[in-house]
Amino acid sequence: MKAEKPIKAVKKTGVAAKAPPVAAAAPAAKAKAAPQKAAPKKTALQVPAILLEGDAPATPAVSGPGQRYALGSSVPAEAAAATGAELPEAYGTERLLLTARDPHWLYAHWDLTREQQKKYNTAAADKHLVLRIYKDAVTGQPFSEIHVHPESRNWFVHVGLGGAKFLGELGYYKTAGRWVRVSTSDATLTPPDSLSDDVSVSFETLPVDLQYDELIRIVKAAVSANVPLIEAIQQLRAAGYRGLPDTESLFFERWTPEQERALAEVITMDNVRRVWMGSLEITELIRRHLQEQLSSAALSSWGETGAWSGAASSLSSPFGGAERKKSFWFNVNAELIIYGATEPSAAVTIGGRQIKLRPDGTFSFRFALPDGQYDLPAVATSSDGTDSRSAELKFSRQTQYRGDVGKHPQDPKLKTPLAANVA
Amino acid sequence: MHPTTQGYLSLVLHAHLPFVRHPEHAQFLEENWLYEAITETYLPLVQVMDGWLREGMDTRLTLSLSPTLCAMLLDPLLQDRYVRHLDGLIELAEKEMLRTTWDKAYAPLARMYQERFHSLRKTYFDYGRNLVGAFRKFQEAGKLEIFTCAATHALLPLLADHPPSLRAQILVARDYHRHCFGQPPRGIWLPECAYVEGVEPCLQEAGIRCFITDTHGILHARPRPRYGVFAPLFTRHGLAAFGRDLDSARQVWSKHEGYPGDPRYRDFYRDIGFDLDFDYVKPHLPVPTARSFTGIKYHSITGHGQEKLVYDRPAALQAAGEHAQHFLDARLRQVAQLSGILERPPLILSPYDAELFGHWWYEGPEFLDYLVRKLVFDQQAIVLTTPPDYLRRHPTQQVAAPSASSWGEEGYWKVWLNETNEWIYPHLRIAQERMTELARRFPTPDPLAERALKQAARELLLAQSSDWPFILRTGTSPDYARKRVKDHLLRFITLHEQLTTTRVDETWLAGVEAMDNLFPDVDYRYWA
Numbered sequence: 001m002k003a004e005k006p007i008k009a010v011k012k013t014g015v016a017a018k019a020p021p022v023a024a025a026a027p028a029a030k031a032k033a034a035p036q037k038a039a040p041k042k043t044a045l046q047v048p049a050i051l052l053e054g055d056a057p058a059t060p061a062v063s064g065p066g067q068r069y070a071l072g073s074s075v076p077a078e079a080a081a082a083t084g085a086e087l088p089e090a091y092g093t094e095r096l097l098l099t100a101r102d103p104h105w106l107y108a109h110w111d112l113t114r115e116q117q118k119k120y121n122t123a124a125a126d127k128h129l130v131l132r133i134y135k136d137a138v139t140g141q142p143f144s145e146i147h148v149h150p151e152s153r154n155w156f157v158h159v160g161l162g163g164a165k166f167l168g169e170l171g172y173y174k175t176a177g178r179w180v181r182v183s184t185s186d187a188t189l190t191p192p193d194s195l196s197d198d199v200s201v202s203f204e205t206l207p208v209d210l211q212y213d214e215l216i217r218i219v220k221a222a223v224s225a226n227v228p229l230i231e232a233i234q235q236l237r238a239a240g241y242r243g244l245p246d247t248e249s250l251f252f253e254r255w256t257p258e259q260e261r262a263l264a265e266v267i268t269m270d271n272v273r274r275v276w277m278g279s280l281e282i283t284e285l286i287r288r289h290l291q292e293q294l295s296s297a298a299l300s301s302w303g304e305t306g307a308w309s310g311a312a313s314s315l316s317s318p319f320g321g322a323e324r325k326k327s328f329w330f331n332v333n334a335e336l337i338i339y340g341a342t343e344p345s346a347a348v349t350i351g352g353r354q355i356k357l358r359p360d361g362t363f364s365f366r367f368a369l370p371d372g373q374y375d376l377p378a379v380a381t382s383s384d385g386t387d388s389r390s391a392e393l394k395f396s397r398q399t400q401y402r403g404d405v406g407k408h409p410q411d412p413k414l415k416t417p418l419a420a421n422v423a
Numbered sequence: 424m425h426p427t428t429q430g431y432l433s434l435v436l437h438a439h440l441p442f443v444r445h446p447e448h449a450q451f452l453e454e455n456w457l458y459e460a461i462t463e464t465y466l467p468l469v470q471v472m473d474g475w476l477r478e479g480m481d482t483r484l485t486l487s488l489s490p491t492l493c494a495m496l497l498d499p500l501l502q503d504r505y506v507r508h509l510d511g512l513i514e515l516a517e518k519e520m521l522r523t524t525w526d527k528a529y530a531p532l533a534r535m536y537q538e539r540f541h542s543l544r545k546t547y548f549d550y551g552r553n554l555v556g557a558f559r560k561f562q563e564a565g566k567l568e569i570f571t572c573a574a575t576h577a578l579l580p581l582l583a584d585h586p587p588s589l590r591a592q593i594l595v596a597r598d599y600h601r602h603c604f605g606q607p608p609r610g611i612w613l614p615e616c617a618y619v620e621g622v623e624p625c626l627q628e629a630g631i632r633c634f635i636t637d638t639h640g641i642l643h644a645r646p647r648p649r650y651g652v653f654a655p656l657f658t659r660h661g662l663a664a665f666g667r668d669l670d671s672a673r674q675v676w677s678k679h680e681g682y683p684g685d686p687r688y689r690d691f692y693r694d695i696g697f698d699l700d701f702d703y704v705k706p707h708l709p710v711p712t713a714r715s716f717t718g719i720k721y722h723s724i725t726g727h728g729q730e731k732l733v734y735d736r737p738a739a740l741q742a743a744g745e746h747a748q749h750f751l752d753a754r755l756r757q758v759a760q761l762s763g764i765l766e767r768p769p770l771i772l773s774p775y776d777a778e779l780f781g782h783w784w785y786e787g788p789e790f791l792d793y794l795v796r797k798l799v800f801d802q803q804a805i806v807l808t809t810p811p812d813y814l815r816r817h818p819t820q821q822v823a824a825p826s827a828s829s830w831g832e833e834g835y836w837k838v839w840l841n842e843t844n845e846w847i848y849p850h851l852r853i854a855q856e857r858m859t860e861l862a863r864r865f866p867t868p869d870p871l872a873e874r875a876l877k878q879a880a881r882e883l884l885l886a887q888s889s890d891w892p893f894i895l896r897t898g899t900s901p902d903y904a905r906k907r908v909k910d911h912l913l914r915f916i917t918l919h920e921q922l923t924t925t926r927v928d929e930t931w932l933a934g935v936e937a938m939d940n941l942f943p944d945v946d947y948r949y950w951a
Contacts, residue, residue, distance in 0.1 A: 085913050086909075087850055087912055087916075091849075093853070097848070097849065097852060099581065099840065101836050101841075102834070102837055105837075107840055107845060107848075109845070109848065109849050111849055111853075153849075154845055154849075156841075156842070156845075191643075191826055191827035191835055192643050192826050193639075193643065194643065195643060195647055196643065196644065196646050196647040198646035200646045201646065201821060202821070203820060203821055203822065204819065204820070204822050205818050206663075207815075208632050208633075208663075208811050208814035208815050208818065209815065211630065212627055228623075228659035228660045228661070229659070230657055230658065230659050230660065230661050231659055234822070245818065247819050259764055259766070262764040263650070263651055263764050266651070266760070266764070267638075267642070267651045267669065335703075351524075353521075355521075366518065366522045366700075366703060367525065368522050368523050368525060368529070370525050372525065374525070
């Protein structure tokens, strides 16, 4: 070994308290460190600011755009969409989009540029556009009529009717109540939200290993190509066509009102709704968690709205309950950091246990430090085994608590660790 | 059918993550979604299934793997980054073993993590870092039915007014699935179980035979389904629609009754990334500037209002075993009751997000392991099956039209279409129509134009992911989601402009291809 680098040790006292500036000073004094061995000079203990950081989740600093990911761009910068670019406000097609969102609500959007919107607003007697919703066809009395804000380009329309077909019409009233149409939408269907009244029953047989192509070839010979597959098969079967898949022996034919009632008791839509409530929370939380815990830096790195969306730890767990809701509290933990450096090829043991050096030969290890007396010999041996250096490190910790402080009750049976126990 | 068979159980796991890959940054926070899911869910599942295979168990499980997830699992850059991530975790676990040397409560847990991470690393390398290949192996052994999903997990009912978009989402998924697993998919997990009848012609074209809806998708079918959700329906286009069972869903999902809330299980939030000294954990955080999760957690859920107890692994595994038994007993009762009513063996189909098992519910993979073992060894009344296997045994089913539905809040599309995210759809609508124009205008493009057309297809697909409106709705990382939608649409607009009015900028195109590199063989002609 050509040069010996010093093996240093510092003792660190981890502190988490609600009022860190005041509380932080106390434990450093109380949790008596072993200053003789640990501090290189016998001066008043200088605790670096970083050691006084709270252990509670800290609100991360918001960094400016790009700052966090300043390194390592391997893709041409211009390939990423120019950060300043924005999507067009509108495309000016003047079309009306109508989409059912659920059995009760429709979403309407009209693609008008600001100029087009202004033109129609100006032409309208009441200075805004009107959205009409029709059921089944754009004729007769509208199902509903909404006077929209002059600057609006979309609207959520309540229809409250599942299983129905709706169309939209955008226009305005000219003076004297004359209606001028700007655009009509395609039809949209609201999903049904009730059991069907149709209780007819039909069965069909479709072997899963028989390819569609094969089935379609069979039915195409006899039925128009536009008929859905199952209907085509049913038509053929009704016509006595041979060569269709054999049906399973029909144990389906018996079905009594008693069976119907018994099954209805097992499964009801009320149950479905209850499960939605439960599964929604969990599903969303799972995925939200994946996104949430990892969202903060990206959020600030894009440099848009700066607020952090909240640490996941502040969420209450659906399974575990919220954390950190108690009144004044104070956790005191002590950790020992042993760090140093040697030849990168050397072998180093601490307390008899071989440790892994970083590629540059440095190392840094921490130990949670319960109360007790500790010996930690540190030994470095050169790669050829001919040279070695060692340091005898001894520590002790004795803590006295007043009030409810200790978070990690120490095991009274804990003895000074032997080298064998460290490995 | 075995004479003792009273019914069937089909366990379906849906695995999906949006395509998040940022080669332009050395470290990218959102890429950790993938790394965490690999460590906590996908690798543990592979290990559990390997155990079943090793013991020659006759198991049947259904797993849907979304094409975006497969693309990420196969991507060499993300594989490298995952190994870096896992090595970082191993290093942290080793530091933890040392740090807790004198701490009797935590030392065994530090060792547990160290061993677990090493074992996961070994599994990862045993499969050549290729988890798609791992799942393919189980499929080829006849133990796993792999479903596909829409190409980028688009909410299909909101694309239904543009059939070429539906078609492209399904056929691109089919093609990529075939590329990944060597055979076309027999079943599909419709993203968010969102179904409208308009998807069926494309599913039929793709050769897909079955899909899953939420319970009301079947209950509200027309005509009324005789057997409720306990048998599939054949739709008019000849697909089999399977409905989700409520009871088994509630037992796992429910906030109050659900298994994952047992106080003995590992707590999800209490992580050393928050608990330990910031300097110490900093090198192991997803980004070094903010406290976050490391994956090492030492506490159990514990009862309400109590100080969190130290995680007791044997007790947690005991709980997983009890819950597996409880789940099995409940299914046995359910099947006995239903087979009495229906006079035919009922099918219980229980779908879950795969990431529930392991990521959220740490003991989930063990629960699954115990449950499947009990099903295989301890009873004969219930046969574990997959939807295609069930159809093979029971090819005759009632014909009815399922109802439009999803498994999202209130059962339809509200989560993906509301005040927070409606702005996406008008842009998508224009881009979709332009894509169709492009596909029709360039039936035989020159090589550079073809590259631009394929990239335009990728950008449009990525912009259609349901994940972005979902995130905007939950408000968790809205700026990232907004940026993703915007970036993909802007790249699409640029490509469209270059193809139609200016000329293709090869250098710029190469940069975009290097970033959004999924589906190398995407067929843009599907939009024609």
